[in-house]
Amino acid sequence: MKGTMLYEGKAKKVYTILGEEYQRILEYKDDATAFNGKKHEVFRGKGRLNNVISSHIFQYLHQQGISSHFIDSLSETEQLVHHTCIIPIEVVVRNIATGSLTKRFGIEEGSAFDQPIVEFYYKKDELNDPLMNEEHAKLLTGVTDEDLTLLKQQAKAINAHLQQMFDEIGCTLVDFKLEFGRMHDGKIVLSDEISPDTCRLWDKETNQKMDKDVFRQGNGDLISVYETIWNRLKEDIHV
Numbered sequence: 021m022k023g024t025m026l027y028e029g030k031a032k033k034v035y036t037i038l039g040e041e042y043q044r045i046l047e048y049k050d051d052a053t054a055f056n057g058k059k060h061e062v063f064r065g066k067g068r069l070n071n072v073i074s075s076h077i078f079q080y081l082h083q084q085g086i087s088s089h090f091i092d093s094l095s096e097t098e099q100l101v102h103h104t105c106i107i108p109i110e111v112v113v114r115n116i117a118t119g120s121l122t123k124r125f126g127i128e129e130g131s132a133f134d135q136p137i138v139e140f141y142y143k144k145d146e147l148n149d150p151l152m153n154e155e156h157a158k159l160l161t162g163v164t165d166e167d168l169t170l171l172k173q174q175a176k177a178i179n180a181h182l183q184q185m186f187d188e189i190g191c192t193l194v195d196f197k198l199e200f201g202r203m204h205d206g207k208i209v210l211s212d213e214i215s216p217d218t219c220r221l222w223d224k225e226t227n228q229k230m231d232k233d234v235f236r237q238g239n240g241d242l243i244s245v246y247e248t249i250w251n252r253l254k255e256d257i258h259v
């Protein structure tokens with residue numbers, strides 16, 4: 021049975037479960053935020069779409085041997101997950117140059133990389149999640165060299181699986197953000213969510229943006245774009 025709310029983030033709420041010390045319920049909200057919360061809007065149905073898309077992706081990744089906090093989908097907006105202590109590192113993987121990378125380094129928008137680029141950002145709203153190197157990550161978050169090697173290896177493996185999955189539904193996986201957490205036995209697993217809120221997806225034929233950039237840039241209907249992603253994923257034979 022659902023217990024008390026432990027935490028409310030920008031896009032999700034976390035609840036305890038009575039009698040299950042090491043499990044949690046994640047409830048996906050209808051809120052969309054961008055620019056570190058400066059832009060905020062509520063879209064009816066967004067929580068459901070991110071929940072079903074994220075559940076589908078975690079199930080697909082489990083089939084590919086990638087473990088995560090995901091246990092089961094409980095309702096339209098809720099997931100049962102293993103409790104993890106989130107490591108305050110946002111791991112970003114990039115296949116094509118756009119977003120903060122092009123601004124920071126002056127790289128031409130849309131150039132594809134031969135090898136994916138993995139970046140670490142310090143997850144701290146007050147500091148606007150700054151880019152950090154591995155020494156910073158060790159100093160600020162207490163991770164070890166071995167942990168960082170695991171995060172990079174997992175991020176690249178997840179990228180390869182998701183590139184293939186999205187390619188099959190007619191989308192290019194441009195970039196995405198992952199979070200990892202420690203389970204009670206110390207094991208590090210993929211956590212949080214993977215959804216159009218945390219990925220950039222471009223339609224292979226039209227190059228149309230099919231992710232949260234339509235909200236960030238105010239040039240599209242977020243719900244219909246997320247609905248299209250879900251409708252295409254539902255047809256995916258792999259899960």
Ligand code: C5P
Nearest residue numbers: 118119120121195196197217218219220
């Ligand atoms: O803004 P930037 O180009 O660094 O974003 C890279 C990727 O990480 C994008 O797919 C974006 O949606 C995701 N991201 C995220 N949460 C953040 C920062 C970036 O999901 N706090």
